[in-house]
Every structure is written in structure tokens, then in C-alpha cells.
Amino acid sequence: MAKITLSNLAHSYTSDNEYALKTMNHVWNDGEAYALLGPSGCGKTTLLNIISGLLAPSQGQVLFDDQDVTTQDTAHRNIAQVFQFPVVYDTMTVRENLAFPLKNRKMSANYIEKRVADIASMISLNDILDKKANGLTADIKQKISLGRGLVREDVNAILFDEPLTVIDPQMKWELRTELKALHQRLGHTMIYVTHDQTEALTFADKVVVMSDGEVVQIGTPTELFEKPAHTFVGFFIGSPGMNVLGAEISGNKARIGGHELDLGHGYQNLSGKLEIGIRPEFASLSRNPDDLPITINRIEDVGHYKIVRASHQDMDINIISDEGAEIFEDMKFVSFDSSKINIYADDWLVEP
Amino acid sequence: MKKTTNQKAWFMVLPVLLLVAFSAIIPLMTVVNYSVQDTFGNNEFFWVGLEWFEEILGSERMHDALGRQAIFTTIILLIEVPLGIFVALHMPKKSGVWSSLCLVLCALPLLIPWNVVGTIWQIFGRIDIGLLGYALDQIGIDYNYTQDSFAAWITIIVMDVWHWTSLVVLLSYAGLKSIPDAFYQAAKIDQASRWSIFRHIELPKMKGVLLIAILLRFMDSFMIYTEPFVVTGGGPGNATTFLSIDLVKMAIGQFDLGPAAAFSLIYFLVILLVSWVFYTVMVHSDKESGS
Numbered sequence: 001m002a003k004i005t006l007s008n009l010a011h012s013y014t015s016d017n018e019y020a021l022k023t024m025n026h027v028w029n030d031g032e033a034y035a036l037l038g039p040s041g042c043g044k045t046t047l048l049n050i051i052s053g054l055l056a057p058s059q060g061q062v063l064f065d066d067q068d069v070t071t072q073d074t075a076h077r078n079i080a081q082v083f084q085f086p087v088v089y090d091t092m093t094v095r096e097n098l099a100f101p102l103k104n105r106k107m108s109a110n111y112i113e114k115r116v117a118d119i120a121s122m123i124s125l126n127d128i129l130d131k132k133a134n135g136l137t138a139d140i141k142q143k144i145s146l147g148r149g150l151v152r153e154d155v156n157a158i159l160f161d162e163p164l165t166v167i168d169p170q171m172k173w174e175l176r177t178e179l180k181a182l183h184q185r186l187g188h189t190m191i192y193v194t195h196d197q198t199e200a201l202t203f204a205d206k207v208v209v210m211s212d213g214e215v216v217q218i219g220t221p222t223e224l225f226e227k228p229a230h231t232f233v234g235f236f237i238g239s240p241g242m243n244v245l246g247a248e249i250s251g252n253k254a255r256i257g258g259h260e261l262d263l264g265h266g267y268q269n270l271s272g273k274l275e276i277g278i279r280p281e282f283a284s285l286s287r288n289p290d291d292l293p294i295t296i297n298r299i300e301d302v303g304h305y306k307i308v309r310a311s312h313q314d315m316d317i318n319i320i321s322d323e324g325a326e327i328f329e330d331m332k333f334v335s336f337d338s339s340k341i342n343i344y345a346d347d348w349l350v351e352p
Numbered sequence: 353m354k355k356t357t358n359q360k361a362w363f364m365v366l367p368v369l370l371l372v373a374f375s376a377i378i379p380l381m382t383v384v385n386y387s388v389q390d391t392f393g394n395n396e397f398f399w400v401g402l403e404w405f406e407e408i409l410g411s412e413r414m415h416d417a418l419g420r421q422a423i424f425t426t427i428i429l430l431i432e433v434p435l436g437i438f439v440a441l442h443m444p445k446k447s448g449v450w451s452s453l454c455l456v457l458c459a460l461p462l463l464i465p466w467n468v469v470g471t472i473w474q475i476f477g478r479i480d481i482g483l484l485g486y487a488l489d490q491i492g493i494d495y496n497y498t499q500d501s502f503a504a505w506i507t508i509i510v511m512d513v514w515h516w517t518s519l520v521v522l523l524s525y526a527g528l529k530s531i532p533d534a535f536y537q538a539a540k541i542d543q544a545s546r547w548s549i550f551r552h553i554e555l556p557k558m559k560g561v562l563l564i565a566i567l568l569r570f571m572d573s574f575m576i577y578t579e580p581f582v583v584t585g586g587g588p589g590n591a592t593t594f595l596s597i598d599l600v601k602m603a604i605g606q607f608d609l610g611p612a613a614a615f616s617l618i619y620f621l622v623i624l625l626v627s628w629v630f631y632t633v634m635v636h637s638d639k640e641s642g643s
Contacts, residue, residue: 052537052541054537054540073540074537074540074541075540075541075543079541080541081537081538081541083534083537083538084534085532085534087534087535087538089552089553089556090552090556090557091551091552091555091556092552100542100544100548100552101541101542101543104542104543104544104545104548105543134556145538148538148542149541
């Protein structure tokens with residue numbers, strides 16, 4: 001187990017200055033579970049492959065516990081990685097699969113046997129140890145590839161590259177819960193790449209949100225929800241995402257169109273493109289003509305709550321309304337919980 | 353639900369039936385017809401039953417030709433399959449100029465007609481004007497495929513390897529290309545040796561295409577005719593008289609239509625049987641492994 005430090009790291013696949021990963025500095029604390037969240041093509045797999053050593057960064061260093069491993073290959077970094085597509089050795093039994101990394105490292109037969117038995121019982125593969133690995137379902141195969149990482153006692157970190165993509169929905173929950181439990185029990189540093197926010201928020205202690213080759217926010221699920229550091233995080237996390245409305249701001253007032261809103265705090269010296277961000281959860285329909293006038297376009301009932309899709313001039317505003325709440329025709333205004341309004345200048349959060 | 357009965361639907365099958373009859377069944381039945389009759393000319397035939405089959409099955413000539421054929425096919429399979437895999441493993445995996453160049457080079461021999469391949473090697477191996485034959489002769493190696501049966505065998509085997517290894521290469525390469533990168537990355541993390549990667553990742557993933565390659569090479573080499581016919585004409589003596597060459601000698605050279613017809617049928621059944629066994633084993637092992 002180790003603390004992983006990325007220092008001044010950047011990567012470009014081509015020789016010109018088009019960076020898949022923009023310069024970043026970040027420390028992954030020992031024993032924490034991280035999720036790397038972002039849309040496809042944002043550079044999260046590139047980052048993961050640099051940490052695991054499958055890819056050499058074009059700039060900067062990777063340190064494991066203050067030791068520079070940038071030039072070391074994967075095997076010497078002692079990391080385990082679970083891939084999107086389950087990797088098992090078809091010709092071997094489950095037991096042989098689990099023993100394979102130890103055998104390659106010339107461990108004694110006794111040790112291998114004991115270790116394989118331990119891990120198999122930990123991830124409940126005992127019953128199928130002597131089965132051929134290739135007839136099994138995707139979720140079991142994924143467990144086997146995880147198991148091959150866990151049998152080594154000296155792994156510095158376990159990396160997951162969208163490991164649940166090919167798993168059936170009902171098994172996803174089970175496997176994710178199991179992973180979480182495993183993390184609590186073993187305390188490995190885990191980095192979990194995904195584009196699914198539910199997966200990220202339920203698995204990780206800290207979520208690292210990436211967009212377009214850079215890390216836009218690192219925080220706990222609550223922080224990401226309440227204080228998105230970038231409008232992208234606001235959009236990407238939450239369903240539906242945060243409402244972002246262009247506004248003029250002076251002091252503790254925001255003006256949208258011809259309309260004035262109270263903000264919880266005062267803001268000074270703002271410049272650039274200004275916007276306010278408010279989660280649909282903190283917006284509510286009202287009859288009060290002092291509130292922001294809106295047009296309701298449609299209402300979606302998703303079971304335990306309703307999503308009101310509305311707009312003010314050209315700006316879309318989503319409102320989450322309780323399942324029980326009645327919506328009347330004369331509710332043509334929206335009010336925001338002023339303490340939950342965030343202010344963005346050029347897409348980045350501004351603190352009051 | 354009640355099914356309606358309409359026997360007229362049988363007429364729909366008629367065109368196909370007629371086509372197959374003319375292209376396959378009738379010619380085959382002609383051969384069957386010859387194989388159970390004898391003639392002394394004048395278009396007079398009389399029934400001999402299974403006599404020709406008994407004669408052919410018991411004849412030393414057929415046994416020898418079959419033996420030579422089996423040895424030839426075994427040797428070329430033993431060379432071409434491992435060599436093809438070896439070459440495929442060393443071809444550049446990334447798509448680019450080099451891999452395209454390799455593919456084109458590999459495909460070239462496959463595009464040359466059998467007759468031309470035979471002629472190329474017939475001339476290449478001649479000791480008076482052929483580059484190979486002359487060179488070997490000059491450095492003191494006694495090589496003359498028209499007189500020495502060992503040299504004749506070597507020539508024909510090398511020619512076949514030259515002509516057909518590419519097929520195994522191309523199929524293996526296609527199999528290798530279909531392996532996702534994650535497998536190699538996982539193997540790296542597991543510190544698998546080069547041999548382990550081949551044994552546990554590449555070979556199992558290539559299995560399907562390899563079985564096809566072996567089946568194709570078996571059938572083709574078992575039916576080989578044109579190339580040895582052009583190079584050695586079956587000689588020296590009968591040294592390279594494989595089944596097809598022997599069959600043509602019997603049917604056209606000696607005009608023994610009855611025995612040749614029986615020979616054809618036995619030959620056909622042997623190939624069919626081996627291919628069927630092979631196919632069954634292949635499908636069965638696939639089912640067993642669950643994929």
C-alpha cells in the first residue's frame with residue numbers, strides 16, 4: 001500500500017501540443033477509495049494507465065511513497081488492475097487463474113495454496129475453484145480478475161477501469177457493494193474509473209471529476225453536490241444536473257433578465273462570464289409574482305419525485321418537486337433557496 | 353394455431369434441386385455408375401458389382417500412393433502450421449505501413465496460380481539454368497530432383513511451404529489482432545512470461561482460426577495435383593506420385609475407367625471422413641469450453 005503522488009504530470013498521444021491530459025499535481029492518499037469520474041474521452045483511462053505504468057507520461061513524474069516510479073514498468077510497480085473487459089485465462093481453472101501471478105513470481109507451492117484459498121473465500125469463489133474459467137458469467141470473471149490482483153500481498157494500489165460495464169444491472173449492485181466491503185476490510189488504495197455518477201458516488205470516499213483532460217474538482221460526494229467547483233461538475237453530477245443561468249451580479253443581488261434575486265452572500269469584484277448555479281432540488285414552483293417567471297414545458301414523473309422542465313426566456317430550468325406536491329396552473333414562478341445558490345465566473349465557482 | 357397444408361410449396365425447391373442435380377448429383381452418379389461396371393470397348397458395359405472397390409482397396413499401388421499422400425500432408429502440416437504462427441507472432445501488431453507491407457507480401461504467393469507456382473519451382477530447381485539448382489550444384493551439394501527422390505520430395509515440400517504458409521499466417525494474424533489489449537496488459541501485471549502469454553492467451557484465442565487453417569491445409573494438400581505434376585510429373589519413378597496424380601494416370605493414362613471411378617469414390621470418402629471427424633472434434637471441443 002502506498003501514497004501515490006502525481007507531480008507536474010501531463011500526457012500527449014501525438015507529438016504536437018494537443019494534450020490528452022493537461023498538467024496536474026495530485027496526491028492519492030494511502031488507503032483511500034477514489035473514483036475518477038468523467039465523460040468518455042476526458043482522459044481518465046489515460047491517467048489510470050499512467051498510474052499503472054502501462055503508459056509513460058510525456059511530462060512529469062509518478063511517485064509511490066516518494067519513490068519515483070515514472071520509468072518503471074507495470075510489474076515492478078506492484079499494482080493490480082481490473083479492466084473493463086474481464087480478463088481471465090481461458091485454459092486454466094479458477095484456482096490456476098488465481099495462482100498465476102504468484103507462480104510467475106516464483107512463490108512456494110504451500111504459500112500459493114494458502115493464499116489462493118484465503119482470497120477465494122474472501123471474494124466467495126470457493127465453490128468454483130476447480131471449474132474452467134471460460135464458461136463462467138461476466139461478473140464471476142470480473143471477480144477472478146480482481147482476485148488475481150488481490151492474491152499478491154504487496155500491491156500498492158488496485159485500479160479499476162470501468163469494471164462493471166459488461167455486468168448485468170442486478171449484479172452491478174452486488175459487485176459494487178462487495179468491492180466497497182473489500183476496501184473497508186483490506187484498506188488498499190483504490191482508484192475506480194467510471195462515467196457513471198451513481199457508481200462513483202457510492203463507491204468512493206473522494207470523487208475526482210475530470211473534463212477535457214483536466215481535473216475540475218476533487219471532493220466528497222456531498223461537496224460535489226452542494227458546491228460544484230465548475231459548472232461542468234454541476235451538469236455532470238445530479239439527475240437532472242444543476243441549473244446554470246446567466247446573470248448580472250452586484251453585491252448580494254443577482255439580476256436575471258429584468259428580474260432581481262437575493263443571494264445568500266455578497267460578492268465583489270466579479271468579472272468574466274457570470275452565472276448562478278442552483279440544483280433542481282433547491283428550486284420550487286411558486287405563485288409569488290416577485291419570483292422568477294417561468295414557462296412550464298413538461299412534467300416528468302419518475303416515481304418518487306417529479307421533474308418539472310421549465311424555461312425562463314431561453315434558459316432551461318429544471319425543478320424537482322415532491323411526488324405528493326400538487327402543481328397548479330397558476331404556479332408560473334420559481335423560487336430558489338438563496339443559501340444554495342452558487343456563483344460562477346467563467347465557469348469556475350466564486351467564493352463569497 | 354392451425355397450420356395450413358399446402359403441398360405446392362414443394363415446387364419452390366425444384367429449381368435448387370435441378371441445379372444441384374446437374375452440378376453435383378448427376379456427375380457423381382456417373383462416377384458411381386462406372387465404378388460398378390466393366391467394358392471391353394464398343395460402349396458395351398457389364399455389371400461387376402464391388403469388384404473394382406475390392407481390387408483398389410487391396411492394391412499395393414493405392415496403398416503406396418495413400419502412404420505417400422499421408423506422409424506429405426503430415427509433413428507440410430507440421431511445418432506450415434508452426435511456421436505460420438511464428439511468422440504471425442512476429443508481424444507488427446499496430447496497423448500501419450509495416451503491417452500492410454507484411455500482409456501484401458504474405459498474400460502474394462496465394463495469388464499465384466498453381467500451374468505457375470509449379471513452373472517457377474520447376475525452373476528454379478533445375479541444375480542447368482535454375483538459380484537454386486545451379487547454386488546448390490556449384491557448392492557441391494548433390495541435388496537433382498529429376499533423378500533423386502529425396503531431392504524431389506524436398507523440392508515439393510519447400511514449394512508447398514512457400515506457397516501456402518501465408519494462408520496460416522494470415523488466419524493466425526487475424527486471430528491475434530482480435531485479442532483485446534487488456535489481455536496483454538493483465539499478463540504484464542501478472543508478470544507472465546512470453547511463453548505463458550502465448551500458451552494461455554494467444555493460442556486459446558487463435559484456436560478457432562487455427563482449426564480452420566489446419567482443415568483447409570489438410571484438404572488442399574491431400575488433393576494436391578498441379579504443382580507436383582508440373583515439377584516432377586510424379587517421379588522419379590513413383591516417388592512423388594500422390595493420390596491425385598495416380599488417379600489421373602489410371603483414368604486418362606491407362607483408361608481404366610472402372611478402377612479409377614472406384615478409386616475416386618474411395619479418395620473422396622477418405623477426405624470427407626477425415627474432414628468430418630476433424631469438424632466434429634472442433635465443434636465438440638468448442639462446446640466443452642463453453643464458448
